[in-house]
Amino acid sequence: MDFLELRILDIIDIIFVAVLLYYIYKLVKGTAAINIFIGIVIIYLIWKLTQLLQMQMLSSVLGEFIGVGMFALIVVFQQEIRKFLLMIGSTNLASKDGLFKSFKFFNSATETINNIPIIISACEKLAQTKTGALMVIKRNTKLDFVKDTGDSMNAEVNQPILEAIFYKNSPLHDGAVIIEDNKITATRVVLPLSSDRNIPARFGLRHRAAIGITERTDAVALIVSEETGQIAYIKNGRFVTYTSTQQLIEKLKTDLS
Numbered sequence: 571m572d573f574l575e576l577r578i579l580d581i582i583d584i585i586f587v588a589v590l591l592y593y594i595y596k597l598v599k600g601t602a603a604i605n606i607f608i609g610i611v612i613i614y615l616i617w618k619l620t621q622l623l624q625m626q627m628l629s630s631v632l633g634e635f636i637g638v639g640m641f642a643l644i645v646v647f648q649q650e651i652r653k654f655l656l657m658i659g660s661t662n663l664a665s666k667d668g669l670f671k672s673f674k675f676f677n678s679a680t681e682t683i684n685n686i687p688i689i690i691s692a693c694e695k696l697a698q699t700k701t702g703a704l705m706v707i708k709r710n711t712k713l714d715f716v717k718d719t720g721d722s723m724n725a726e727v728n729q730p731i732l733e734a735i736f737y738k739n740s741p742l743h744d745g746a747v748i749i750e751d752n753k754i755t756a757t758r759v760v761l762p763l764s765s766d767r768n769i770p771a772r773f774g775l776r777h778r779a780a781i782g783i784t785e786r787t788d789a790v791a792l793i794v795s796e797e798t799g800q801i802a803y804i805k806n807g808r809f810v811t812y813t814s815t816q817q818l819i820e821k822l823k824t825d826l827s
């Protein structure tokens with residue numbers, strides 16, 4: 571049977587498609603785009619089925635739809651495509667954070683895990699005293715382009731350090747801190763602001779900055795509001811809602827795993 575002859579190249583082909591789909595899914599997971607993504611996959615599968623069953627009319631209608639849909643896709647997924655290209659473009663083959671490390675399939679078990687409970691309890695402590703804070707936690711996309719705007723640091727994440735950085739009289743309290751693999755790698759970082767007009771006016775620059783960086787990269791951000799003492803979790807340019815501290819910790823753990 572001809573179609574059962576599987577060449578090595580076919581297997582590589584399948585693996586690449588699987589990895590690509592996994593990364594597309596990861597990019598759109600938790601956003602409104604996930605429903606569009608699932609819708610497209612369903613239409614594509616129906617189209618393939620109609621081709622297989624030689625249902626000429628339906629297959630040509632769906633074929634046309636998918637053809638035009640490619641342009642619509644670029645518009646609908648503009649931000650996700652941008653983030654995907656940024657993710658690929660900011661991956662340096664030669665560095666120790668190289669291509670294979672950034673693809674989680676190849677990561678070793680010894681990779682440092684961010685200590686989420688410590689980060690959240692620092693946020694809670696800061697919230698109690700209404701101390702404004704902004705923390706950006708790296709996922710896959712490199713954050714060098716924003717780190718350069720601040721001061722570099724190399725300190726293991728711990729609660730007293732995070733509290734001390736954002737303490738009002740501290741020289742480091744302004745701007746954002748960057749956390750990468752459980753290390754604070756930069757302070758006083760100036761983030762790109764979001765230009766989204768739908769952000770309610772009660773949110774100022776700190777929130778706009780957190781939304782801005784999470785729109786442009788796959789990083790996530792935590793904000794402690796100086797005005798309300800509320801802790802906001804931002805991912806993909808949107809506020810992530812949570813009902814308890816434990817739930818916030820779980821969401822972060824899932825998103826950073």
Ligand SMILES: Nc1ncnc2c1ncn2[C@@H]1O[C@H](COP(=O)(O)OP(=O)(O)OP(=O)(O)O)[C@@H](O)[C@H]1O
Nearest residue numbers: 702744745760761773774775776777779795796797
């Ligand atoms: N582009 C930026 N990148 C990083 N941090 C920024 C940026 N712009 C402002 N900030 C931080 O936000 C602070 C100003 O916050 P502002 O009061 O405008 O924000 P907010 O969203 O209303 O937050 P809050 O609820 O804490 O008041 C600045 O002191 C600075 O530390």
